[in-house]
Structure formats: C-alpha cells, structure tokens
Amino acid sequence: MSLLADDVKKIAHLARVGINEEDGATYAKDLSGMLELMVQMGELNTDNITPMSHPLDPVQRLRPDEVTETNQRDKFQTLASQTEAGLYLVPKVLD
Amino acid sequence: MHNKTITELAQSLRDKDISSVELTQSYLDRIKQYTSLNSYITVTEKQALADAHAADKRLKSGDVTLLTGIPIAQKDIFCTDGIKTSCGSKMLDNFVAPYNATVIEKFNTAGAVMLGKLNMDEFAMGSSNETSFYGHVQNPWDNNAVAGGSSGGSAAAVAARLAVAATGTDTGGSIRQPASFCGITGLKPTYGRVSRYGMIAYASSLDQGGTMTRSAEDSAILLQAMAGFDEKDSTSANEFVPDYRENLNQPLKGLKIGLPKEFFSAELDANIAATILTAVDEYKKLGAEIKEISMPMLKYAIPTYYVIASAECSANLSRFDGVRYGHRCDNPEDLNDLYTRSRGEAFGAEVKRRILMGTYALSAGYYDAYYIKAQKTRRLIAEEFKKALSEVDVLMSPVTPSTAFGIGEKTSDPVQMYLADIYTIAINLAGLPAMSVPAGFVDKKPVGLQIIGHYFKEAQLLNVAHQYQQVTNWHQQTPKGFE
Known part of the structure; x- marks a missing residue:
C-alpha cells in the first residue's frame, strides 16, 4: 500500500494541517514506509479477538453530575490571541 | 555534593550541613555552566530560590519529606x-x-524545589530529542551523540548533575531509552499508576509519567511522591500505593528471571548483548534463576504501536486550533485557513507525519483495517506478556539495539528511527511497568538493562534494580567534564 502526494493532500485537509506543496512527495514516501510496516499485522489471525483500548480493561469510572470546577474564563482567555467581551474571536463563519 | 543520593542530601538538609537555598543555587550555577547541553527549555531561577527558602523554613519546623528542599526538574x-x-x-x-x-502539585506538597522545565521531543514524539523546537540535547557522554528521546533533556540533566532527579514520560520508551543512552535509572510505571492530569497528551492509552534518577533508591523516593489515584484523571488506577523503599533490601534468592529470546534478535549489537548477559550473570550470583522464554508477538509491536499512537495523537492534537491557546497564524482568510495555517506553521515534520498517519488510519474505509486490527494485535501482545509473567517474576532484556546514535544519523528515515524502539514499545502496549538500569558501557557509551515487571509491581522492580546497584557501580559513573 503506498500513498501519493495527492493522497497526502486529502489527508492533510481532513487533519487541517497545512503542508507545503513541495513537501507532499516526502510525506507520501514516509507514510508509505509506515504503511509497509503495518502490513505485517495482516499475518496475525485476529478473528474473535476483542479490540483492546485500555491495558487494564477497566469499567469507565463515573462520578456524580455535579459542578466541580470554578469558572476561570478570564484567566483562560488571557491565553488566546483574540478575544472580545468574553468570547473567542475567529474569522467570520456566516455572511 | 552533586553525586549524593536524595537520602544523603535529605540528611544533610536536616542536619543543617547545607541549606536548600545553597543546594539550589549550586545547581542553578551548574545549569548556567553547562548550557551547551541544551537540556533545559526554561530555568525557573526565581521560583526555585523562593521554593528553596520555603523549604528551609519547613525544614526548621520538622514537617518534612525526603524531597523537601531537593532541587529537581520537570519535563x-x-x-x-x-x-x-x-x-x-x-x-x-x-x-x-x-x-x-x-x-507538579504532588511535588509541591512534598516540598521539592523546581529548577526548571526540561527539553524534549516535540509533543513527546521522537526517539532522539531532535524534533524539539528548541533544538537537540547533547549526550553528556558524547557531544556528537543524541541524548535519546523523548525525555532527552531529563536524561541529560540527571546524567550531567544539572538536577538531582527529574520526571519523564513514556509512551513507547521515552523514559527508558534516553535513560539507557545517558546512563541513568529510568522507571516507567504501570499505566494508570501516575496521574496524567495536566500532562499534555500524546497517545492517551499509552502515556505514563515516571522517574529519571541516578539510582533505584532515588527512583523509589520520586515514585512515592508521584504515584496514586487521581479523580481528575479518568484512567488513573485506584490501587494501593505501597512503601517503595520498604522492600529495596529484600534478597533476590529464588527470583525467577525470564529472558525472551526475541529481545536478543539479529539487529542487537553483539557487545550490548554481551553486556546484558553479564548483568544477568550478576543476578545469578545473587541467587536468581534464569529461564529462557519465547515471545513471538514482539515483532508486531512496532506496527501496532504506530497505528494506535498515531491515531490517538491525531485526535489529541486536534485541540490545537489556533483559537483558544497556542500559535495562531496572521491574517487568516477564513476559519479553515486559520486552523490549517496555524497548525501547518507550528507543528514540526514528525508531529505532522503522525497526525497524518493517524488521520488516515481513522478515516472511513481504513478504520477496521488499521485501527481495529491494531487494537486486536495489541491484545495478543499483552496476553503474551501476561503469560510470560505468570511463569517468571520479571523479564530482562536490552533497552535498545544500539548505544546512543549520532546526531542527525537517523533523521532522514523515520522508519529506521521507529525500528530502534523495538524493545521498549511492546511494554507500553501491554501497560506494564519497566525500568532501564545502567549495566555497562560499549564504546564509552552507556548501556541500559531493561527489567519488566507485572502490573503494579513497581516495588519489586525497584528491589531488583537496587540489589544490582548494591553489587555494581555503573549507576555511579559520571560523564567526563561533569564531575
């Protein structure tokens, strides 16, 4: 399984990661190398094996639905590049 | 003073032979003297001295822990x-x-002094510290060699005595590999043993914080402060935390050690293999029994890891959107441009590679073939470890197939870099605790012995490592120029 620069462009769009046009071929080569490694997993029969998402297979811990955090909006918003009146600013989404 | 253990320093502080301010200042001076190592990203001098003053007051009151007044550094x-x-x-x-x-809260409560923040591979993705935005870290044993990664700054700082001890994190070997390359003692605890709250996430089902110290005894002291259940981390393990120093002196007579033959494969440097077997011989002298075992699933660990870690990384790093915090590009045309350009400008090549890989593995049509398949092979790998550890007490192996490689040597071929993690990565997939312990030198560069234990048996690992450090002095070696 190998990828082309065009495939990388599509994936980069899905991930919202800007890739320079001239780097597309290098990423395609690197990702193809990674995929080549991953083909090895196909040698294993994994029928009837439950996928493992956590090494200790625990049950998700629940807690009462209560407020535990204090509101620190102003402190958190000092980290953002652009805010106004307690809101985060982004380019216009709707005309 | 810079070669003393935490226990010795704690005693000196209590006996008023030295104050925490003096001790902290001496470390701050050393950090300034050895900036060429590039092990620190931020030195928090003012904060450190304030912490040290507070520690000296606390030392007078008698309400102290072994870490009160001890200058450490954080990844x-x-x-x-x-x-x-x-x-x-x-x-x-x-x-x-x-x-x-x-x-960090736990170290503050214990009264430890923070000297600063240590260099690391970008978002902990890397095995050489060369992906850091702040530049690579030099290996104190060899200026031209990498310090390892991703906790390369931690390993170099502890080896060069620029901190008494440090924290690290380990997703695929990021504590053990740099510990091995820099000749220090590294411990990756069981997944869930140390809280991940406030530890910036890379691959959440694999990430685990741990210790980077000069000895197993120091490691026990740090782990004691770090371990324990945290309700702020939904994957934190609610398991009893034993006294990690209590069993350090337990004799090893009758200890069953498993040597998985697949960890001594063709790519392993013959001199490293010989060094590891010499260490195993020391254990025989201490009364341990050795059993050769086979773990054929090991070879599937690298592909399995790079699917799972990349998938989780692509999800975790989606939070960096240029809106709430972090880098934001100038003059975005629209929202899509804001996201794409902010992320494109601020992520390095290795992080982009893994985000792209993970996005691909999770995308429609490929999810089952890559992500679900990898989760299934992960279970097979974990089951194999559980079976092995039902027959023996601990497993031993090399940490890496080579000693610290040259700076720039592997950067052009990422897959070659990944393959060098063969002996550490499987342990994260299984979620087991493991250590890297200095076991000798090959071509004047340190070699680490890996000791792998059963879930939550960190006390046993520390005991096994400590007993070896009682009969060897590899962990006490200091790189030339840093004495």
Whole structure:
C-alpha cells in the first residue's frame, strides 16, 4: 500500500494541517514506509479477538453530575490571541 | 555534593550541613555552566530560590519529606501554573499554563524545589530529542551523540548533575531509552499508576509519567511522591500505593528471571548483548534463576504501536486550533485557513507525519483495517506478556539495539528511527511497568538493562534494580567534564 502526494493532500485537509506543496512527495514516501510496516499485522489471525483500548480493561469510572470546577474564563482567555467581551474571536463563519 | 543520593542530601538538609537555598543555587550555577547541553527549555531561577527558602523554613519546623528542599526538574510536558509549558513545540512557545499538573502539585506538597522545565521531543514524539523546537540535547557522554528521546533533556540533566532527579514520560520508551543512552535509572510505571492530569497528551492509552534518577533508591523516593489515584484523571488506577523503599533490601534468592529470546534478535549489537548477559550473570550470583522464554508477538509491536499512537495523537492534537491557546497564524482568510495555517506553521515534520498517519488510519474505509486490527494485535501482545509473567517474576532484556546514535544519523528515515524502539514499545502496549538500569558501557557509551515487571509491581522492580546497584557501580559513573 503506498500513498501519493495527492493522497497526502486529502489527508492533510481532513487533519487541517497545512503542508507545503513541495513537501507532499516526502510525506507520501514516509507514510508509505509506515504503511509497509503495518502490513505485517495482516499475518496475525485476529478473528474473535476483542479490540483492546485500555491495558487494564477497566469499567469507565463515573462520578456524580455535579459542578466541580470554578469558572476561570478570564484567566483562560488571557491565553488566546483574540478575544472580545468574553468570547473567542475567529474569522467570520456566516455572511 | 552533586553525586549524593536524595537520602544523603535529605540528611544533610536536616542536619543543617547545607541549606536548600545553597543546594539550589549550586545547581542553578551548574545549569548556567553547562548550557551547551541544551537540556533545559526554561530555568525557573526565581521560583526555585523562593521554593528553596520555603523549604528551609519547613525544614526548621520538622514537617518534612525526603524531597523537601531537593532541587529537581520537570519535563516540559507537565503543566506548571504561571510558567511556560512548551511541550517542545512552536505551537506552545507562547503558552503559560493556567494550572498545575497533579504530578507538579504532588511535588509541591512534598516540598521539592523546581529548577526548571526540561527539553524534549516535540509533543513527546521522537526517539532522539531532535524534533524539539528548541533544538537537540547533547549526550553528556558524547557531544556528537543524541541524548535519546523523548525525555532527552531529563536524561541529560540527571546524567550531567544539572538536577538531582527529574520526571519523564513514556509512551513507547521515552523514559527508558534516553535513560539507557545517558546512563541513568529510568522507571516507567504501570499505566494508570501516575496521574496524567495536566500532562499534555500524546497517545492517551499509552502515556505514563515516571522517574529519571541516578539510582533505584532515588527512583523509589520520586515514585512515592508521584504515584496514586487521581479523580481528575479518568484512567488513573485506584490501587494501593505501597512503601517503595520498604522492600529495596529484600534478597533476590529464588527470583525467577525470564529472558525472551526475541529481545536478543539479529539487529542487537553483539557487545550490548554481551553486556546484558553479564548483568544477568550478576543476578545469578545473587541467587536468581534464569529461564529462557519465547515471545513471538514482539515483532508486531512496532506496527501496532504506530497505528494506535498515531491515531490517538491525531485526535489529541486536534485541540490545537489556533483559537483558544497556542500559535495562531496572521491574517487568516477564513476559519479553515486559520486552523490549517496555524497548525501547518507550528507543528514540526514528525508531529505532522503522525497526525497524518493517524488521520488516515481513522478515516472511513481504513478504520477496521488499521485501527481495529491494531487494537486486536495489541491484545495478543499483552496476553503474551501476561503469560510470560505468570511463569517468571520479571523479564530482562536490552533497552535498545544500539548505544546512543549520532546526531542527525537517523533523521532522514523515520522508519529506521521507529525500528530502534523495538524493545521498549511492546511494554507500553501491554501497560506494564519497566525500568532501564545502567549495566555497562560499549564504546564509552552507556548501556541500559531493561527489567519488566507485572502490573503494579513497581516495588519489586525497584528491589531488583537496587540489589544490582548494591553489587555494581555503573549507576555511579559520571560523564567526563561533569564531575
């Protein structure tokens, strides 16, 4: 399984990661190398094996639905590049 | 003074032979003297001296722990309130964390002094510290060799005596591999043993914080402060925390050690293999029994890891959107341009590679073939470890197939870099605890012995490592020029 620069462009769009046009071929080569490694997993029969998402297979811990955090909006918003009146600013989404 | 153990320093502080301010100042001076190592991203001099003053007061009151007044340093992946937390990335170069990670809170409670934040591979993705936005870290044993990664700054700082001890994190070997390359003692605890709250996430089902110290005894002291259940981390393990120093002196007579033959494969440097077998012979002298075992699933660990870690990384790093914190591009045309350009400008090549890989593995049509398949092979790998550890007490192996490689040697071929993690990565997939312990030198560069234990048996691992350090002095060697 190998990828082309065009495939990388599509994936980069899905991930919202800007890739320079001239780097597309290098990423395609690197990702193809990674995929080549991953083909090895196909040698294993994994029928009837439950996928493992956590090494200790625990049950998700629940807690009462209560407020535990204090509101620190102003402190958190000092980290953002652009805010106004307690809101985060982004380019216009709707005309 | 810089070669003393935490226990010795704690005694000196209590006996008033030295104050925490004096001790801290001497470390700050050393950090300035050895800036060429590039092990620190941020030195928190003022904060450190304030912490040291507070520790000296506390020492007078008698309400102390072994870490009160001891200057340590934190990997720059742990959020520190009011202090820059970069995670080695341009993305967070301007990020001052608004809260403390649980690990940081715990060290504060113990009265430890924080000297600063340590260099690391960008978002902990790398095996050589060469992906850091702040540049690579030099290996104190060889200026031209990498310090390892991703906790390369931690390993180099501890080896060069620029901190008494340090924290690290380990997703695929990021504590053990740099510990091995720099000749220090590294411990990756069981997944869930140490809280991940405030530890910037890379691959959440694999990430685990741990210790980077000069000895197993120091490691026990640090782990004691770090371990324990945290309700702020939904994957934190609610398991009893034993006294990690209590069993350090337990004799090893009758200890069953498993040697998996697949960990001594063709790519392993013959001199490293010989060094590891010499260490195993020491254990025989201490009364241990050796059993050769086979773990054929090992070879599937690298592909399995790079699917799972990349998938989780692509999800975790989606939070860096240029809106709430982190780098934001200038004059975005629209929202899509804001996301794409902010992320494109601020992530380095290795992080982009893994985000792209993970996005691909999770995309429609490929999810079952890659992600679900990898989760299934992960279970097979974990089951194999459980079976092995039902027959023996611990497993031993090399940490890496070679000693610290040259700076720039593997950067052009990422797959070659990944393959060098063969002996560490499987342990994260299984979620087991493991250590790297200095076991000798090959071509004047340190070699680490890996000891793998059963879930939550960190006390046993520390005991096994400590007993070896009672009969060898590899862990006491100091790199030339840093004495």
